[in-house]
Amino acid sequence: MKAILFDDIGSPLEVLRLAEIPVPAIGDDQALVRMVSASINPGDFLFIQGLYPEPKKPHLPGQVAGNHGAGIIEKVGAQVALKPGTLVAFSYYGTWADYAAVPAEWLIPLPEGYPVERAGQLMNPITAWDLLAESGVQPGQWLALTAGYSSISTMVLQFARRRGINVIPFVRRLHADLDLGDLGAAAVVDLSNATTGVRETVMAITGNAGLHGVIDNVGGPVTGELVRSLAFGGRLVINGGMSAERFALHNFDVLLSGAEIRASVYRYFFSPPRDDDGPVLREIAELFRRPDFHVPVGGVHPLEDFQRAVGDAWNHPNLGKQMFRM
Template sequence: MKAVVFDEIGSPLEVLRLRDLPIPEAGPNEVQVKMLAASINPGDFLYIQSLYPEPKKPALPGQVAGNHGAGIITKVGPGVTLEPGTLVAFSHLDTWAEYAVVPAERLMPLPAGYPMEKAAQFFNLITARDMLEESQVQPGQWLALTAGNSTVATMVLQLARARKVNVLSIVRKKQEHLDLRALGANHVLELAAHPDDIDKRVSELTGGQDVSAIIDAVGGKLLEQLLKSTAFRARVVVYGLYSPERFSLHNYELLLKELRISAHVYRYFFDPPKPGDEPMLRELAALTAPPEFQVPFRAMHPLEDFKAAVEESFLRPESGKRFFRMTP
């Protein structure tokens, strides 16, 4: 089988290689999956650079890249009740390949015919749903989304719209291929056009109403200025680190507003899905399957085109989401 691998820790632009490997076989409590699609995420690049904590560390040499994907079960090992032919999504390892072997407990069955661009990043949908829950933003209140052009942010946006939450999407620069207003944003704040007095601009766009929640993937000066626009008992959910800058916050601002700032690491980073999660996962799949719920993406690449796919995703993520699509 073909796979994108790396033998040493380093920049994804330098260490990845396309290689032919034996098709892995499923052992006890494992499943062999024929991969259909795998998303290319910032977290994949952290993994290649060995920046994740244990146990999410690559095994060198010959580590297959990729952490999220979807495919069809082809074989099951002893102790597995899942049936061959089932469409599944998972977050584990080795997804940038034509086949992967995955612990059965890591798999999430999806409805047959579930759209592949959504299946390949079902864990981003879970993250979007979880962060919206964590923010506790209510209908009629304002939610500020930084990195508004990112895939996760567009997912949060649509889930928030369904709950009648007002959304301010904040972007560095508007992208021609992505209409955030059409996806449900009440307003889009373009930082390139309004680099200063962000808190003043936020107040103008919200009609003077304070922001009840922030879901942030940037940090730095942007988050620092947004915090000035928060309401009493606002919640701030931090899940990314696009800015190299720090942000500052005085205890006065924290205490008198009773701000709640929390970090979000996606639900199944360390632990597999729990049996009690199944109703939520089925509900999320049903909610996001219709074409009205959009997961914008720029291109699907064959594994042979990994250099272009990785370069565009690593250096120009604002150009749009990219996937690997394996031959059915």
């Protein structure tokens, strides 16, 4: 089978290669999944660079890349109740390949006819759903999103609109091909064209109410300014670090505003889905499959086109989610 793998820790643009390897064998508690789609995510790049904590470290040499995807069960072990032919999504290992051997407890079954490109990135709306909950922002309050055009941010925006939350996406520059206002943004801040400081801009938009939450995918100086724009008791949720720059805060920026800063670790990073996750996963999956739920896909690629796919995801995340289609 074809697979994209790596033998060394390093930049995805340098260490990935396409190879023919054997179809993996399965154990009694595993399923052999014929992959149909897989997303390319910032977390995949952290994995390839060896930046994730244990147990999310690659096993070298010959680690198959990719952590999220979807496929159809071809064969199951003796202890697996799921049936061959079932479409499943999962967060595990080795999704950038024709086949993956996955412990059945990690698999999320999806209904027949579910759009495979959306199935392959199901972990993104799950993460967006959880980020919104972690922000603690309530209907009528204000939430800021950095990397406003990213897949995660546009999904948070659409979930927030359904809950009556006011959202301010921050973007490096406005794009003519996607109007975030159509997705529910109360206002969009174009950082390339800003004439006032971040806090002054936020206060003008919110009528001096300030932000009740920030979901940050970027980092850098803007993050510090957003923390200083929080209403008392507001919360910063850190989900990524696209910027190489750091942000600076004084203790009083946190202490005197009652601010909370927390990290978000995506669901199923350390442990598989639980039985009681079923209802919320079905709700998220049904919302995500709706035609009116906007999903900015930047490109769909065969595995053979991995250099372009990874390059676009690495260098041009503003283009939208890059996908592999097997």
